C-alpha cells in the first residue's frame with residue numbers, strides 16, 4: 001500500500017462506476033499514470049439486473065457490463081485501489097487525494113463518485129446492515145431465496161428490486177409511500193401479475209426489529225384518515241428510496257449546487273483548474289450509463305490537455 005505514497009500519479013480517478021472506469025481507460029490510453037480509487041467496482045450500474053439501452057450491447061446484466069468496463073480499464077494500464085476518498089487537498093499546482101490509509105499525489109483529479117443510496121434514517125438502520133438489510137437487490141437477493149422480504153420504495157428502483165426478488169423469495173412486500181407506483185409499465189405489469197408480491201400503498205417503515213438479524217418491521221399505513229401500525233415478519237429489508245450526491249467530504253473550494261452535485265462546464269471542468277468531474281455526481285441532467293461513460297472519457301481527455309501545461313511532480317512530494 002505504501003507504494004502509492006511514493007508514486008506520483010498524473011491522474012487520480014475517484015469512483016469505480018461507468019464514469020470513473022471510462023475516465024481511467026481514456027487517461028491510461030493517453031499514456032498518463034492513472035490510479036482509480038473506489039470502495040467497489042461497478043457503481044449503480046453494477047447493481048441492476050437488466051440493461052437494455054447501452055449501445056451495442058442489446059441485453060446485458062449490470063455486473064457483466066461493468067466487469068467489461070473494469071477489464072478494459074485494467075488492460076489499458078489503470079491501477080486500482082479499493083478504498084474510498086475522504087479528502088482532497090490542493091498544494092500549489094498539485095493535489096493530494098486522501099484515503100483512510102494513504103495520501104495519493106496527483107497532477108489532475110477526476111471526480112466520478114456518482115450517487116449513494118439514500119438511507120431510511122432509522123436509528124437502528126446501520127446495526128442491521130448485512131444482517132438482513134441491504135441497499136442492493138441484485139447483490140444480496142440470492143441470499144433470500146425462499147424467504148420473506150420487504151422492499152421499501154415504490155419508485156423505479158423499488159419496482160425493479162421487487163420484480164427481481166419476486167423471482168427468488170417466497171414472499172415480497174412492496175412498501176410504497178404514495179398511493180401508486182412510479183416506473184415503467186412493463187415492470188408494473190410483471191409485479192402485479194406475480195402473486196408472491198403484495199403491494200402495500202400509503203405506508204412507511206417505522207422500525208426494524210430483530211436479535212442481531214432482521215426479524216420484523218413495523219409499518220404505518222394510512223387507512224382513510226387514520227394511521228394504522230402493523231408488524232410484518234420478514235427475513236430481509238431492501239431499501240430503495242432514492243440516491244443522494246454525497247459530496248460533503250470535498251473541500252469548499254470545489255463548487256457544488258444545493259443538491260451537493262459538482263458544478264461543471266460542458267468540458268467537465270470544475271471551478272478548480274486540474275479537477276474535473278463526470279457522471280451522476282455532476283449537475284448534468286441525465287443520469288445514464290452511456291452519458292456517464294461519455295463524460296468520463298471527456299474528463300480524461302481534458303485532464304490530458306491540462307497536464308501537458310502543468311509542471312511535473314517532484315519525487316518526494318507525496319511525503320509532505
Ligand SMILES: Cc1cc2nc3c(=O)[nH]c(=O)nc-3n(C[C@H](O)[C@H](O)[C@H](O)COP(=O)(O)OP(=O)(O)OC[C@H]3O[C@@H](n4cnc5c(N)ncnc54)[C@H](O)[C@@H]3O)c2cc1C
Pocket residue numbers: 014015016017018019020037038039040041042043044045046047048050051052053054083084085086112113114115116157160278279280281287288289290292
Ligand atoms: C437500479 C438502477 C437501474 C439502472 N438502470 C439503468 C439502465 O438500465 N440504463 C442506464 O443507462 N442507466 C441506468 N441506471 C443509472 C446508471 O446506473 C447511472 O447513471 C450510472 O451508473 C452512473 O455512473 P457513475 O459512474 O456516474 O456513478 P455511480 O454508478 O454511482 O458510481 C460511483 C462510484 O463511485 C464510488 N464512490 C462513491 N463514493 C466514493 C468515495 N468517497 N471515494 C471513492 N469512490 C467512491 C462508488 O462506490 C461507485 O463505484 C440505473 C441505476 C439504478 C440505481
